[in-house]
Amino acid sequence: MSVSRKKRTPASRVRQAVLAEPLTPEAQAAKTLAAGQYRQAIELYKTLLKQERRSEWVDGLAASYAGRAGELAAKGMLSEALVVWRNRTSLCDRPLAEGPYVEWLLRAGEHAAALRLLVTSADLSPSAIAELETRLAAVVLTAPAEALAQLAADSPLSRHRALALAAIAACARGDQLALEEQLRAIPFRSPYRDLRYLLKSLLLLTEEPTQAAELSARVAAGGPFESLAAVVRAALLTGSRWLAALPALDDQGRQLLLDLKGCPQSRRSLLLNVATMATLDSAPSPGRVLELLLHRQGGVPASAATLCRRLLPFADRRVPDYESTFGPLAEEERECLAALTAELHGELPLSKAHWLRAAGLLSAPEKAPLQAALILRHLVELFADDGRGKGMSAQCRDWLERSLALDPADVGTQLKLIQSHRQAGDLRAARTAVDQALAHFATDPAVLLEAVETALAGSAFKKAVALAKRVLALDPINSRVRALIAQAHLSHARKQIRARRPEAAGKELDLAEQWLTAASEKSVVKLLRGLSATDAQASGLLHEAVAEFGGNLLAAFHVLLEGARLGAQLTPTLRRAGIKLSAATTAREVLAVVHAINALCEVGPRTLAAVLDELRAPLRGAARHDFSESERISICEALLRRNERSLLQAYADAGRKRWPERPIFVYFHVFARHGSAAYLLISLDEGMALEEALDKAREEGDQRTALRIRELLSPPPAKFDDEDADDFDDFGDLDELGEAFAKVEKTLFTNPRAALEMLFEMAGEEATINMARAVFPASEFSKMERAAGGNRKKLARLLIESVAEEIRPVAGSVQPDPQPQPQPQPPLAPPSPVAPKAKPPVHDDRQRDLFDD
Secondary structure (H helix, E strand, O other), rough: OOOOOOOOHHHHHHHHHHHHOOOHHHHHHHHHHOOOOOOHHHHHHHHHHOOOOOOHHHHHHHHHHHHHHHHHHOOOHHHHHHHHHHHHHHHOOOOOOOOOHHHHHHOOOOHHHHHHHHHOOOOOHHHHHHHHHHHHHHHHHHOHHHHHOOOOOHHHHHHOOOOOOOOHHHHHHHOHHHHHHHHHOOOOOOOOOHHHHHHHHOOOOOOOOOHHHHHOOOOOOOOOHHHHHHHHHHHOOOOHHHHHHHHHOOOHHHHHHHHHOOOOOHHHHHHHHHHHHHOOOOOOOOHHHHHHHHHHOOOOOHHHHHHHHHHHHHHHHHHHHHHHHHOOOOOHHHHHHHHHHHHHHHHHHHHHHHHHHHHHHHHOOOOHHHHHHHHHHHHHHOOOOOOOOOOHHHHHHHHHHHHHHHOOOOOHHHHHHHHHHHOOOOHHHHHHHHHHHHHHOOOOOOHHHHHHHHHHHOHHHHHHHHHHHHHHOOOOOHHHHHHHHHHHHHHHHHHHEEEEEEHHHHHHHHHHHHHOOHHHHHHHHHHHHHHHHOOHHHHHHHHHHHHHHHOOOHHHHHHHHHHHHHHOOOHHHHHHOOOOOOOOOOHHHHHHHHHHHHHOOOOOOHHHHHHHHHHHHHHHHHHHHHHHHHHHHHHHHHHHOOOHHHHHHHHHHHHHHHHOOOOHHHHHHHHHHHHHHHHHHHHHHHHHHHHHHHHHHHHHOHHHHHHHHHHHOOOOOOOOOOOOOOOOOHHHHHHHHHHHHHHHHHHHHHHHHHHHHHHHHHOOHHHHHHHHHHHHHHHHHHHHHHHHOOOHHHHHHHHHHHHHHHHHHHHOOOOOOOOOOOOOOOOOOOOOOOOOOOOOOOOOOOOOOOOOO
């Protein structure tokens, strides 16, 4: 026999049931009013009052009417708001004159209705009546006779009105004595009391502005004469600040302010138009502004020409209107206008052509050479960066030189030219630019610093030290100069060590040590002493330096770096220092090495690559460590800047595994595999991953990563360094990629190794290895991998050597033909360095060969 049990209702369901119960009409009306739903609340309270007239329900209806009237007034619907407020008075027995009703009447222009309140509001208290009279004082001064007939004869508004009008007339005439006489007759508690201070202030504006400001400050804000008080406060503003107050005034107030400021009639409409535009909810278009400035009565003052000319690039179709008003534009002005218009539309090649024509026209001594120099510098800013991090182009350097020929007194351009020549590796041009800059700025510390940097770049260490000391004579605490002097002595010491002059090297190291402050820099000095010494003391110095660096990997990096700079064999140098790379590498050591790499400035890429080749195994193994996201990104950025793509791939892949949602690691991964030629080599999956990362970066607002991914997906833009602006018809000859591959193809049968080297430089080591993997037999490829010992660059070189050896017999048999005839050429057999006579693999049409287009 089963026993039925009644299920208990959970407490949450009980609460939901209670909350779901319908509200009483009174509670529903209160809830609606609290929610700001005034129209619905009015109907609900009116329904309740039909049942019974309770005081709380009347209060609720009055509050609902007040809220609804306020909503309508905020929308500018003053007539509707006044009707609702009157319903509040008739149905809820509330005074009509309380609250914002009087203000709404005045804003709606119903002055007669406002004055009737003084007669119909007899139930108000004496203080409320006095306040109402004060609020209506300005209306009474301008009200017609029929409206004034409603006022009581003994009302202060009636008794003092004639005195106030007489005072206004005296102020308008500038009769200060008559003004004082009339104002003394107006009592202190009169509704017109604020008018006394304002009229006195108007007469004292020019002669006693301080006293006028003190009088106007006595007027309470928001009073009956607030519009006049706003004009007085604006007129007291000094300089041109009063113009900013013009838009906040009404039409009559603006005209009065212009009268007080003595603004001529010819300029008033211009200022009033500007004030009107300032009151708009949204900024007017440049074309609309030009229309207001150019198409108006009374003409346009010549001072507005500059403003109109600045607006023309945004509305170039208004040029005829401008010229009909101010006269025709000069040829150079037309070119500048066309350049700015094209620049605003993103048409940079067209903009460049117009800027160059304008600069040519302005370069003449009788024109404006300084303006031409500014145009050339602007062009440098537009085109200095080609988007691929290759520095300033030769054309930009030419623009800088031309601008300096026109304006040699610009020190910033002098510095920029020196830096650009040095970054391009043209030390002769950099030294010439330094000499030119020193001729104009012989004592400028910034120019002297660039001279020091240029001397160091050219290994002129003694000259660099002499120049740096000139900077210190001007700026004794310049830490950068002291560091440059130390680096100059260190570089000279390395030069002496390579020349096997230990005594001279020791002197340079002694001098360097005097300028060094950081402990790590002094450890470098000790390391160089150990590497240059040949006696028993060398080992002790090396071991001390290694211990001071604090980390096995960081010490190895510095030892290898200095050994490479000195031209020593790297592996024996490590053994001399007692460093074993088999020890476990920590995350802290990797970050220290990355910091040291970022601090390098004068080390060439080959030197650093040789150092990292020795450290590649421990650095690759350390990629698995638990770095933070910012630390791993900084490591990847450092490797990317140094084009260490094999190491970059290891750290990028680990970061992508740890943070798969981060677009930056997708970018690092693809770049590490394919380099800047990724748009040619990426697979379908990699392309989809890049597209998803691009969308994600845009969503996150990471514009830098989004730009880098777009550059990776797209071919580099064609460069237009010396083209004419009108020659944009044929882009076939400007395809850099086609030219590069044509160059490889031309060189292939005359110098195979050079052609393969070019291909290696274009695609990078990883792309070269991936392409070779597709054509080499797996067994042979594995043998070469073992022979390379894990060194990716070495593997790529072995593959190139193998392919070059295979092509050499074919290349030697080909003779150049002045009129080549189409002949069938035998396909290249896959190279086989390990087993030259191995049977070639079966050709697969789905698999592309190494040299396929």
